[in-house]
Amino acid sequence: MQGFLFLSPGLLLILAFFIIPAVVTAVMGFTSLDYRFKWDFVGLGNYYRMVRDYLIPRILVNTLVYTFGTLGIFNVTFGLILALLTTSVGERAGLFFRALWLLPRFTPPVVYAAIWLWILSPTKNGLLNGLRAAVGLSPVAWISQHPWGVIIITNGIIGASMGMLVFASAIKAIPRDYLWAARVDGASWFQEVRHIILPLIRWPLMFITAYQTLSLLTSYEYILLITQGGPFHASEVWSLYAYNLAFSSYSGTYPFGYAAALATVLVVIGAVASVIYWRIFKFREMMAPPRIETV
Amino acid sequence: MKQWILVIGLVTLLGLCGFAQQEIVIKAWTVGPDDPSITRKLNLEAAVERLNKYLAVVGADVRVKIEATFDTTTWADYKRNNLLALQTGDPEKIADIIVTGHEDIGPYAEAGYIIPLDDLIAKYPEVYEDFFPALWESCTYKGQIWGIPQDTEARGFYFRKDLLRVAGYSEEFIESIPERVIAGEFTLDDIVDIGQKLVEAGVVEEGYAVWHRPTPGTDWFQFVYDFGGTLQDPETGKLVLDKSAVLDTLNFIKRLVDLGLTPGAMSQISWPEIHSSFSDGQVGIFLTGGSWNWAEWQRDPYNKSEDYLWDNVGFAPIPAAQPGGEPVSVSHPVVHLITAASRHPELAFLVVTLASAVDLNTDHAIGSGHLAIRQSQLSYEPYAGDRHAKRVSELCAPFSRFSPNHPSAPFYWDALFRDAIVPVEVGALSPQAALENLIQRLKGELGEELVVQE
Numbered sequence: 192m193q194g195f196l197f198l199s200p201g202l203l204l205i206l207a208f209f210i211i212p213a214v215v216t217a218v219m220g221f222t223s224l225d226y227r228f229k230w231d232f233v234g235l236g237n238y239y240r241m242v243r244d245y246l247i248p249r250i251l252v253n254t255l256v257y258t259f260g261t262l263g264i265f266n267v268t269f270g271l272i273l274a275l276l277t278t279s280v281g282e283r284a285g286l287f288f289r290a291l292w293l294l295p296r297f298t299p300p301v302v303y304a305a306i307w308l309w310i311l312s313p314t315k316n317g318l319l320n321g322l323r324a325a326v327g328l329s330p331v332a333w334i335s336q337h338p339w340g341v342i343i344i345t346n347g348i349i350g351a352s353m354g355m356l357v358f359a360s361a362i363k364a365i366p367r368d369y370l371w372a373a374r375v376d377g378a379s380w381f382q383e384v385r386h387i388i389l390p391l392i393r394w395p396l397m398f399i400t401a402y403q404t405l406s407l408l409t410s411y412e413y414i415l416l417i418t419q420g421g422p423f424h425a426s427e428v429w430s431l432y433a434y435n436l437a438f439s440s441y442s443g444t445y446p447f448g449y450a451a452a453l454a455t456v457l458v459v460i461g462a463v464a465s466v467i468y469w470r471i472f473k474f475r476e477m478m479a480p481p482r483i484e485t486v
Numbered sequence: 487m488k489q490w491i492l493v494i495g496l497v498t499l500l501g502l503c504g505f506a507q508q509e510i511v512i513k514a515w516t517v518g519p520d521d522p523s524i525t526r527k528l529n530l531e532a533a534v535e536r537l538n539k540y541l542a543v544v545g546a547d548v549r550v551k552i553e554a555t556f557d558t559t560t561w562a563d564y565k566r567n568n569l570l571a572l573q574t575g576d577p578e579k580i581a582d583i584i585v586t587g588h589e590d591i592g593p594y595a596e597a598g599y600i601i602p603l604d605d606l607i608a609k610y611p612e613v614y615e616d617f618f619p620a621l622w623e624s625c626t627y628k629g630q631i632w633g634i635p636q637d638t639e640a641r642g643f644y645f646r647k648d649l650l651r652v653a654g655y656s657e658e659f660i661e662s663i664p665e666r667v668i669a670g671e672f673t674l675d676d677i678v679d680i681g682q683k684l685v686e687a688g689v690v691e692e693g694y695a696v697w698h699r700p701t702p703g704t705d706w707f708q709f710v711y712d713f714g715g716t717l718q719d720p721e722t723g724k725l726v727l728d729k730s731a732v733l734d735t736l737n738f739i740k741r742l743v744d745l746g747l748t749p750g751a752m753s754q755i756s757w758p759e760i761h762s763s764f765s766d767g768q769v770g771i772f773l774t775g776g777s778w779n780w781a782e783w784q785r786d787p788y789n790k791s792e793d794y795l796w797d798n799v800g801f802a803p804i805p806a807a808q809p810g811g812e813p814v815s816v817s818h819p820v821v822h823l824i825t826a827a828s829r830h831p832e833l834a835f836l837v838v839t840l841a842s843a844v845d846l847n848t849d850h851a852i853g854s855g856h857l858a859i860r861q862s863q864l865s866y867e868p869y870a871g872d873r874h875a876k877r878v879s880e881l882c883a884p885f886s887r888f889s890p891n892h893p894s895a896p897f898y899w900d901a902l903f904r905d906a907i908v909p910v911e912v913g914a915l916s917p918q919a920a921l922e923n924l925i926q927r928l929k930g931e932l933g934e935e936l937v938v939q940e
Contacts, residue, residue: 226893227597228573245926313751315691316759332751335912422753423909438566439900444593444893445569446931 213458220452226445237452246424246432254429256339257346257414258407265347266403267396270354275384277355278362289359295349304416307345311417334418338425342414349413354399361392394477401468405461429457507547512834514554514583517564522781525850526585526636526820527556533840550833555581565590572599572825580827582834588624588819589704591632593893600823602630606835613839616860624819624888628723633821634838637847637856640815640882641705642803643677644775646767650680653687664802664881670810674712674738677771677805681747684770695747697764698773700755702903704889705774708804708814709735710902711887717898718890719937725892727928728939729921732902734807736910736917743911753908758787765790767798775801777878781855792874803882815882816889819859851875857883894932901927 195202223233241247273292277285295303310318313332320330334341365388373383389396411431414420420427420435427435437450468474512534516526534552541548557564565586571579572594584600594600607614617635625633650660666672681695699705707717715731718724742748749755764772765783772779780801783790803813822838824831841847844862848869851858857879863869870876889895906924909915915923928936 226569226593240930244930308756311754312756312759313749313754314693314759314763316763332749332754332912334754335751418754421904421908422751422912423904423914425914439562444897444931 213455216451216458217455219448220455222448222451224448224451233448237449240449241452241456246427249424250427250429250432253339253425253427254408257342257426257428258404260339260343261347261350261407262400262403264343266350266354266407267400269347269351270399271358271396273351273355274358274362275388278359279380285359289352289355292352292355296352300412300416303349304345304413307341307417311341334426335422338418338422341418342426342428345417346407346410346413350403350407353403357395357399358392361395362388365391397468397472397474398477401465401472401474404464404468408461408464409457429453433457507549509549509551510830510833511551511553512583512830512837513581514552514585514837515557515564515568515581516554516585517557517561519558519560519564520778520854521558522854523850523856524556525846525853527554529841529846529850530554530583530837532846533837533843536840536843537837550837552837561587572597572827575827577827577829580825582825582828582830583838584823584825585636585820586823588633588635588821588891589889589895591625591627591821591823592891592895594823595627595630595632596893598826600632601826601828601831602632603634603824603835604631606824606832607631607634610839613842616862618859618861618883620883620886621817621819621859624817624891625821627891633823634835634842635859636820636822636842637850637854638817638819638859638886639777639856640803640817640878640886641708641774641776642801642813642815642878642882643805644764644772644779645680645800645802646764646770646798647800648767648798649684649689649770653680653683653689655680655683660800663800667802667805667813668881668885670806670812672802673805673809673811674807677773678741678745678747681742681770682745685746690768690770692746693749694763694769696742696771696773697748697755697760697769698752700753700757700760702900703774704816704818704899705776706735706899706902706907707889708774708816708887709738711816712804712807712811712814713738714807716939717895718892722937723892724935724937725890725894725898725928725932726937726939727925729925730940732906732924733917733921736906736920738807739907740910740917743913748911750912752911753903761788765799773804777801777857777874777882778855780874780878796873801878801881803885813885814887815885817857817882817886818889892935894935897931898928901931 219230220237221232221234223229223231223236273289277288279285280288298306309316311333312318312320313330313334315321315324315330317330317333319333323330369387369391370383373387378386409430411428411434414426414428414431415434418426420431424432433450433453436453437445437447514527514530516530518524518526531552531554534550538549541550557567568584568586571581574580591600595602614634621635621638622631624638625631625635645663647660651657663672666676677696684690684695685692710717710728710731713731713734715728715735716726717728719726739748743750760769760772761779761782763769765788780795782788783795783799784792803815805813822841824834824838828834842859844860844866845868847859848863848866850856851863852868852872852875857875858864858869864876864879889899892898901924905927906915906920909923910917910920925938929938
């Protein structure tokens with residue numbers, strides 16, 4: 192009972208900001224709610240529409256590529272590389288480089304997007320094309336030709352900093368004598384990483400993987416600002432598609448019901464992914480009390 | 487004692503007199519989002535000031551107070567906020583007057599958020615018979631008038647006179663382009679020819695000859711109209727996809743890209759870059775311009791003087807697709823709507839009527855780069871003396887068209903751009919495949935509300 196009392200503020204927050212909105216969204220997904228705001232129930236009509244929606248396969252593929260591309264390349268791998276490097280170069284330099292990598296996260300999204308739009312402009316006035324022009328190369332339409340690359344890189348540069356911080360803290364929490372002992376035994380830096388650091392930061396690695404998967408599945412703000420999902424839906428992910436349908440300026444009839452059905456699918460995917468991660472990564476063990484008392 | 491009774495009596499009388507002057511609050515939502523359009527709000531306030539003056543003169547015991555907001559965020563935010571308030575049906579939360587784009591008339595009328603105004607308009611013929619007849623078309627939905635035009639603008643294309651001179655065109659030809667367009671002698675093919683000549687002569691770089699807006703908009707309907715297409719069935723009100731006109735539009739876009747006049751990645755160039763490139767003279771033709779651009783290029787960060795623009799930039803409606811055809815200019819009138827939730831619809835309407843006064847509306851038109859809504863404005867000195875407004879009105883007014891008043895019209899113009907024009911431009915789909923793609927997308931959203939015409 193006391194336990195519940197202690198948990199109640201957190202539980203109330205989850206109830207108010209996740210459970211209730213999720214239930215309302217799910218219910219809305221069974222209606223034809225639009226600009227008229229009439230809750231007319233249409234059964235599985237919106238889901239039937241989803242099955243027939245020819246854009247869905249493209250959007251599903253985009254979502255998978257974006258989520259796992261950003262996660263694999265940046266949020267975990269690059270975050271880990273940054274953490275390893277910045278913890279190997281001495282305290283002050285490490286701190287400086289970590290602070291540097293946090294800058295994009297501190298930048299207001301609209302400003303960050305504006306900078307990227309300038310970098311990626313398809314004309315000679317863009318930064319990348321300006322550099323190409325300096326060496327006699329013709330301009331490239333970066334967003335048209337590499338829509339996936341653009342959304343992965345622009346999101347990943349921000350996303351990597353979260354993994355970097357968590358991994359760097361975990362690495363610094365490793366007792367130094369393990370590393371000293373390894374060095375005395377002649378271990379190289381790579382061997383230290385492979386045999387000491389990685390096994391000891393297993394939990395943060397798995398946590399970031401799971402957490403960032405769920406976070407990427409529902410994030411779209413930088414894509415909205417940089418590519419708007421285009422060209423021709425080439426960078427439109429599931430959550431952005433739902434957003435565009437429900438709220439974009441030119442959606443006309445505001446098909447809230449259909450957009451809610453799309454969002455519901457995302458909630459279900461997120462819930463299933465959580466369970467899978469919980470099982471595969473054995474998070475129960477991470478949450479369990481330690482078998483021996485640790486210092 | 488008697489004195490006390492007298493004092494109490496006087497105080498009570500004074501109090502009653504105070505209460506007897508009733509104050510009615512009229513709420514209004516207005517929008518820029520551009521700052522100069524603040525006159526949309528100020529004119530309603532000025533109208534109420536005039537109304538109160540009249541009321542005071544005739545000794546009426548009622549006064550009107552206006553509570554108007556002015557939104558400078560984005561159209562999308564403004565419309566979303568309006569919609570969320572409108573659906574409550576609560577007069578406390580809903581304005582009496584809404585200023586918005588005419589395309590909202592269809593959905594708002596369907597949802598019962600606004601009232602038809604035919605009977606109210608008939609009460610003030612001295613004002614409303616002076617409005618340009620074509621503007622009423624944009625306020626009509628299912629045979630009734632639901633809005634009062636607040637302003638309008640004209641769309642067309644801009645061309646760089648200076649670049650045309652360098653490419654070898656004579657001054658006489660350059661200056662006669664607008665008249666040639668109106669006469670049907672200058673067609674879309676001539677735009678292509680000029681673009682090619684600009685590139686061949688090395689006046690502009692490849693891909694810098696003909697640029698257009700990077701976003702969806704009513705502008706794109708101009709080309710469907712231009713190629714002889716219709717967008718709405720006048721009988722049923724259903725939206726029409728005219729296959730041959732849309733295909734011609736897509737083929738025209740493909741031609742611009744294939745000839746190296748327009749970059750394939752046009753949709754990824756930002757607005758500021760487009761405006762600076764055109765106003766600085768790096769781009770020959772801006773195909774989807776509007777009368778308001780003229781005011782924009784004179785402000786920060788483009789800072790061109792009006793004299794510079796008259797010397798170097800020309801404007802004309804979208805030329806006909808075929809010789810002898812009519813040019814096209816789609817307008818997007820902003821309108822005043824009276825909500826169904828209003829407790830004082832007649833009074834709100836009177837405020838709108840007073841705000842539509844020639845002097846007030848002209849202040850708005852000149853200050854924000856918009857065009858007149860009333861015929862008498864053309865002979866009203868401040869408007870008639872504005873060279874740009876007068877010229878654009880002369881060129882475009884006879885050819886004004888509107889996007890259909892249908893709840894899904896914005897979806898249509900959005901899909902026309904994103905699902906047909908962009909894939910053709912970036913080379914992802916052929917014009918024919920893009921047409922099929924567009925039909926599929928529109929059918930998915932519109933269902934029975936779409937008529938596909940061969």
